[in-house]
Amino acid sequence: MSRRSVRTERRLFLADGPKAVEGALSVDGCVVEVYATPTAVEQHADLLAGATVTVVDDRALASLSDAVSPAGLVALCRHVDAPLARVLDVSARLLAICADVRDPGNAGNVIRTADAAGADAVVLAGRSVDAYNPKTVRSTVGSLFHLPLALEPDPAAAVRAAQQRGLTVLAADGAGEVDLFDADLSGPTAWLFGNEAWGLPDELAALADHRVAIPIHGRAESLNLSTAAAVCLYASARAQRG
Amino acid sequence: MSRRSVRTERRLFLADGPKAVEGALSVDGCVVEVYATPTAVEQHADLLAGATVTVVDDRALASLSDAVSPAGLVALCRHVDAPLARVLDVSARLLAICADVRDPGNAGNVIRTADAAGADAVVLAGRSVDAYNPKTVRSTVGSLFHLPLALEPDPAAAVRAAQQRGLTVLAADGAGEVDLFDADLSGPTAWLFGNEAWGLPDELAALADHRVAIPIHGRAESLNLSTAAAVCLYASARAQRG
Numbered sequence: 080m081s082r083r084s085v086r087t088e089r090r091l092f093l094a095d096g097p098k099a100v101e102g103a104l105s106v107d108g109c110v111v112e113v114y115a116t117p118t119a120v121e122q123h124a125d126l127l128a129g130a131t132v133t134v135v136d137d138r139a140l141a142s143l144s145d146a147v148s149p150a151g152l153v154a155l156c157r158h159v160d161a162p163l164a165r166v167l168d169v170s171a172r173l174l175a176i177c178a179d180v181r182d183p184g185n186a187g188n189v190i191r192t193a194d195a196a197g198a199d200a201v202v203l204a205g206r207s208v209d210a211y212n213p214k215t216v217r218s219t220v221g222s223l224f225h226l227p228l229a230l231e232p233d234p235a236a237a238v239r240a241a242q243q244r245g246l247t248v249l250a251a252d253g254a255g256e257v258d259l260f261d262a263d264l265s266g267p268t269a270w271l272f273g274n275e276a277w278g279l280p281d282e283l284a285a286l287a288d289h290r291v292a293i294p295i296h297g298r299a300e301s302l303n304l305s306t307a308a309a310v311c312l313y314a315s316a317r318a319q320r321g
Numbered sequence: 322m323s324r325r326s327v328r329t330e331r332r333l334f335l336a337d338g339p340k341a342v343e344g345a346l347s348v349d350g351c352v353v354e355v356y357a358t359p360t361a362v363e364q365h366a367d368l369l370a371g372a373t374v375t376v377v378d379d380r381a382l383a384s385l386s387d388a389v390s391p392a393g394l395v396a397l398c399r400h401v402d403a404p405l406a407r408v409l410d411v412s413a414r415l416l417a418i419c420a421d422v423r424d425p426g427n428a429g430n431v432i433r434t435a436d437a438a439g440a441d442a443v444v445l446a447g448r449s450v451d452a453y454n455p456k457t458v459r460s461t462v463g464s465l466f467h468l469p470l471a472l473e474p475d476p477a478a479a480v481r482a483a484q485q486r487g488l489t490v491l492a493a494d495g496a497g498e499v500d501l502f503d504a505d506l507s508g509p510t511a512w513l514f515g516n517e518a519w520g521l522p523d524e525l526a527a528l529a530d531h532r533v534a535i536p537i538h539g540r541a542e543s544l545n546l547s548t549a550a551a552v553c554l555y556a557s558a559r560a561q562r563g
Contacts (some may be wrong), residue, residue, distance in 0.1 A: 197538025296439025298467040
């Protein structure tokens with residue numbers, strides 16, 4: 080059975096390296112089994128206390144791990160996403176919705192940044208990259224396990240659900256009518272981010288309550304997607320917590 | 322002669338795609354020659370007005386270009402970096418100094434973000450990745466040509482030079498003693514960013530005027546380097562221009 084079929088058919092995936100394994104072990108019922116080399120078992124004894132660990136040799140572990148320099152530690156995990164309704168069924172004040180984000184590094188980095196900025200959840204919507212792609216998982220550096228994640232095929236449904244829960248939806252849009260640093264960001268906010276290359280489709284951006292632009296002071300035409308997300312999420316965190 | 326030897330021995334490099342070629346053409350004396358397919362010549366006639374263009378077929382162009390989907394347009398360019406003293410010999414108010422940044426995507430993204438945030442220059446210091454690496458160039462999306470760039474082997478020399486020009490040097494440091502959003506960022510500032518994996522060496526961080534931490538509200542341990550740079554540079558832009 081190929082690794083891909085394990086991921087999609089049985090809703091299992093691999094978390095690679097100590098930070099990811101530590102994150103996975105912090106989620107109840109997530110880890111099926113940890114595989115570790117004898118060296119890693121010694122080195123990460125604290126992290127692995129209480130976990131079911133299968134000791135394997137370097138070669139067996141390398142066959143499981145995609146990383147260039149595997150740390151000798153991999154966890155086989157159950158998918159961690161939850162239905163949109165449950166992810167939103169909290170007193171969420173800061174949310175990141177990604178529509179059609181295609182690059183695994185960008186998607187993972189948005190999840191990591193949302194975690195750092197104290198967001199309540201992330202929604203990967205539309206035809207976004209597989210959240211369990213090894214590159215996505217690695218780019219989250221453990222944050223995949225730190226905050227609720229929903230996968231929603233219809234981005235418009237995610238926008239409407241957020242609005243119904245009382246969140247103001249702000250579309251990050253270089254052509255937006257509001258300047259990020261003029262916007263009132265103190266209330267509960269869901270940020271809507273589009274695709275790396277073509278941004279947000281007009282009809283989706285139109286569903287948002289406002290379209291917000293990060294000011295460009297130099298000659299760059301735009302910002303990288305996960306960079307833009309970071310500037311927006313931290314502007315919200317600052318306004319909400321200031 | 323391999324492409325690498327062209328890059329290092331003759332201080333030439335390739336700028337790939339319309340945004341990069343447009344940027345290169347905006348810098349006096351930068352472009353040696355533009356190579357374009359007949360289709361690209363037609364499609365980008367405005368951009369190429371006045372430029373010396375050699376028309377080549379798709380196959381010849383593909384042999385020059387590293388991009389997955391080449392746009393049919395490449396410029397052979399002279400290196401654009403300037404000596405540190407000249408880069409600083411302006412009334413600089415916002416500077417980004419990268420020490421030992423190793424990932425081409427991160428370095429390029431910092432240059433792009435610095436451009437967007439209105440920074441006056443970027444310094445790639447220490448053993449940072451080659452600024453003319455095709456991946457670095459591509460990640461800047463043209464910004465490599467938009468603001469002054471210096472390459473300085475000694476990061477401490479870059480810090481001292483910035484201080485001598487009256488800039489306050491702030492080291493971005495997760496363990497820093499000042500919270501980014503409590504810091505007074507209104508004056509002329511040089512941000513100092515470290516390596517992706519190990520951050521800034523203590524002795525280099527100690528040379529900065531302050532060590533500044535981006536607040537982490539969730540469970541992430543840190544931010545991606547270019548993400549952190551974006552949050553810092555935009556916090557400065559907002560304070561300086563607010």
